[in-house]
Each structure stands twice: as structure tokens, then as C-alpha cells.
Amino acid sequence: MRNHFILNNARLIDPELDKEFDGALEIKDGFIYKVHKVTPDLNIKNIDCQGKYLAPGIIDIGVKICEPGERHKESFKTAGQAAAAGGVTTMVTRADTIPTVDTPEILSFMLKRASEATPVNISPMACLTKGRNGREMVEMSFLIDSGAVAFSDGDHVLTDIKVFIRALTYAKSLNALVIAHPQEPTLSKGATSTSGKFASLRGLPAVSAMAERIGLERDLAVVEMTGASYHADQITTASSLPALIRAKKLGLDVTAGISIHHLTLNELDVGDYKTFFKVKPPLRSEQDRELMVEAIKSGVIDIICSMHTPQDEESKRLPFETAASGAVGLETLLPAALRLYHSNGISLNLLWKALSLTPARRLGLPGGTLKNGAPADLIIFDPNLPFILDRETLKSKSKNTPFDSQRMQGRVWKTFVAGEEVYSS
Numbered sequence: 001m002r003n004h005f006i007l008n009n010a011r012l013i014d015p016e017l018d019k020e021f022d023g024a025l026e027i028k029d030g031f032i033y034k035v036h037k038v039t040p041d042l043n044i045k046n047i048d049c050q051g052k053y054l055a056p057g058i059i060d061i062g063v064k065i066c067e068p069g070e071r072h073k074e075s076f077k078t079a080g081q082a083a084a085a086g087g088v089t090t091m092v093t094r095a096d097t098i099p100t101v102d103t104p105e106i107l108s109f110m111l112k113r114a115s116e117a118t119p120v121n122i123s124p125m126a127c128l129t130k131g132r133n134g135r136e137m138v139e140m141s142f143l144i145d146s147g148a149v150a151f152s153d154g155d156h157v158l159t160d161i162k163v164f165i166r167a168l169t170y171a172k173s174l175n176a177l178v179i180a181h182p183q184e185p186t187l188s189k190g191a192t193s194t195s196g197k198f199a200s201l202r203g204l205p206a207v208s209a210m211a212e213r214i215g216l217e218r219d220l221a222v223v224e225m226t227g228a229s230y231h232a233d234q235i236t237t238a239s240s241l242p243a244l245i246r247a248k249k250l251g252l253d254v255t256a257g258i259s260i261h262h263l264t265l266n267e268l269d270v271g272d273y274k275t276f277f278k279v280k281p282p283l284r285s286e287q288d289r290e291l292m293v294e295a296i297k298s299g300v301i302d303i304i305c306s307m308h309t310p311q312d313e314e315s316k317r318l319p320f321e322t323a324a325s326g327a328v329g330l331e332t333l334l335p336a337a338l339r340l341y342h343s344n345g346i347s348l349n350l351l352w353k354a355l356s357l358t359p360a361r362r363l364g365l366p367g368g369t370l371k372n373g374a375p376a377d378l379i380i381f382d383p384n385l386p387f388i389l390d391r392e393t394l395k396s397k398s399k400n401t402p403f404d405s406q407r408m409q410g411r412v413w414k415t416f417v418a419g420e421e422v423y424s425s
Helices: 076-086 104-117 140-146 162-171 197-202 212-225 238-249 260-264 288-300 334-343 350-363
Strands: 003-014 017-029 032-036 045-048 053-056 056-064 088-093 122-128 177-180 229-232 253-261 304-306 378-388 407-417 421-423
Touching: 003 032, 003 350, 003 378, 017 053, 032 238, 045 076, 053 350, 056 076, 056 253, 056 304, 056 334, 056 350, 076 088, 076 104, 076 253, 076 407, 076 421, 088 350, 088 407, 162 212, 162 378, 212 229, 212 238, 212 350, 212 421, 238 253, 238 288, 253 288, 260 288, 260 304, 260 334, 288 350, 304 334, 334 350, 334 378, 334 407
Parallel strands: 003 045, 003 053, 056 088, 088 122, 177 229, 229 253, 253 304
Antiparallel strands: 003 017, 017 032, 053 378, 378 407, 407 421
16 A cells, blocks of 8 residues: 555645645545545654645656657656656656557567656557658557557658548547647748748748648547547647637537647747747747637647657757757646746646646546545645756656756645655755
8 A cells, every 4th residue: 555644734736626725635545535625643654845836746748758669868867867856747748759669569578668668657648650650650559558548650751541540530449549740741841931921030940830730630630520539739829729619519529739849938038049949830920829828728728748859969950950859848838837927927727727727638638636546646735936947857757857057936745646656956
């Protein structure tokens, strides 16, 4: 039996109840046993939370762990340490690894390595097509049996519409979730920024924001045809929102996410070709960013993620056009998200709905709540603690964060997974 203990003197956040309240949480055998308004007089271990916030652990969709083929960028061990330090108790991992996760054998290897090396939960995605080449479907049924929670080719947009229809039809028959990257690949190929005055002044190859809308409209038409469960990994432009709203009004099983970088940064942050700000899709205009924040508030966009993409120094210290895309985010997801709380009036309950509750429900995972019987995957944090981020202190192997040297607010104090303390600051 695991420890039986109480986390007392805490400010609890329960996004399922949409409530914030003072109280204590009793943990028993790795699960939440009871929520107490007043700390009970029990002869068990008592941890004083010192008035800090206590919330369900973050469930981060779209984490890239580069093992085995690019282990120099990130391993299960370092990703797990970074996740625990960032309050991420479940990493939903991507399939765009070397080799790609397209067979039960590779998936089983990943889960075995994860169980050996990382202190947090791993829920893996598998490829939608073999090798992410867009030609032949994977064996979804076998992969589900091996532990896959969703299917995605990542940023390799499936261009053969017949294959896409067959894949979504098969996914529908298995009640499987397909996660896609809405983008028109011909328009976006080679682009490093969003079309507009800034890209023109910097001489950067750019893509219209409409490329995202075109890709989304196509995907949603196939979803309407097949009835499949569909999640857009990143919706980043205002032009995409009407299609998303329309699909939800039609009752399609559709959700959408956005990376924390697109919610807190804009195209001007690239400045004089700062490659740590080069992400995919590219950073958008400030107007788009503000409208994406409003879309989170209204529930049009459902999920916030880090889109953790480690890149080594050699692939980032290049001219902007040739530098690799992506940024690490496991440790910065929480303080960056808290910018929306401090500056944009998004409540902590709403943040946790997007960071934890909705991802859990979308993937059929048991977390995201403080109800009795839920797994004790929890974080205790101070949303107001200021600090200057030093990328060299990040636990990820790769240090490619756009937030280096920036003033941030909010740090994790303790992280628990299944009632076990896996991080303490």
C-alpha cells in the first residue's frame, strides 16, 4: 500500500467543479481519497502546503521524446525530469521519432523505456500511416491493444485524400482519436514566418494564415463524411475559427489545441532572426494571438499544450531559414500559461480545464480532477513567485526555449504521480 497522507492548508483548484476553495486533500493508496474543507484530525503524515495552490497535474499533448534515434536531443529520463519539474504528470508523446512509432513492437519498446526511466505517466500516440509517408495505414487495432491513445502523422500532412478517408473511417470503427496538423502543405512548404509586413521587411519566406484554414476545412469535411473523432493539434489563426465553430455546431466530434508559444508570443518576437522563436506553424500576428486567447476563454479552442520539440544547438545556431523548428516547453508551460492568468484575466479554473481536464477527457484518461477515486497526480505551485528563466538550468537535454532570460511568474513546489512525490523544489 502506498503512503496515506494529507495535503493541508492548500488552495484547491478543481476544474471539473469549476471551483477554487481552501481545504485539504487526503491521499490513500495512490488515489485521491477525500477532499476536506477542514484538515481532519488523523494520525497520518501531514504535508503543509503553506497556502499554495493544489491542482490536478498537467496532461501535455504533443511531447516529442527523441529516443532512440535522436537521444542526444532528449531522452525519456531527461524529459521525465523536465515534466516533473514543470508540473506535467502525463506526457502524451508524439510518433515522429526515429524510428517512427508505427508498429506494436516499437510502441512496446517506448513504454518499456518510459517505465524504466521516467517518473511521470506516458500515454503514447502512434502514426496514422506507416513511416508517416501517407500511403499505407498502420494496424490501429494492434497499436491500441499495445497502448496507443491516438493516431497522428504530426506535421506530415496526409495529402492523399482517399487514404485519409480510409484512415478516418477505420479510426471511427475503433472509436480511435485522430490528431492532425491543419495546414495546406503546398503553401506552407519552406515557409518560416507568417505573411505580412514583418516577414516582408525581414525577407523571410512566408505562408498565408489561410493555409491553416484551407487545411482545417479539408479535414473537417472528411470528419463530417466519416464521423471520426478528430483533434486539430494547433489552431493559431483567426481565419480558422469560423470553420471550427461551425463544425462544433454541427455536432462533429471535433476539438482543437494550441501551443503555449502561440498564446504568449507573436511574430515580432522573432526580432533579428532569433531562431529559438522559430516554431511550426510560425508565430502569428499580435491580433491573431489576442483572438486565440479569446478562443480559449470562449471554449472554441479546448486544449493548451507545450508542443515540446527539443532541438540541439547545432540545428538552431543556423541562419533563420535553415534552422530547425521547435521549442522545448515542458518546464515553461506552467509559468507561460500563468501569463494568461496575470495579464489576460483567464481564471485558474479555466486554465486547468485546458491544461488538464479536457486533455484527460479527450484521451479517455482518468486525471484532470480532484474527485474521490481519481489518481493522485497532483501539483502544488505558487502562481505569483517571480523568477528570471535561465535556459541552462532546464532539465531537458536541449535548451531551445524562447523564454530564456525572460521574467516569469509561477513555479512548481511539489509534483506527485500516483501519490508518490516525484519533484520538490
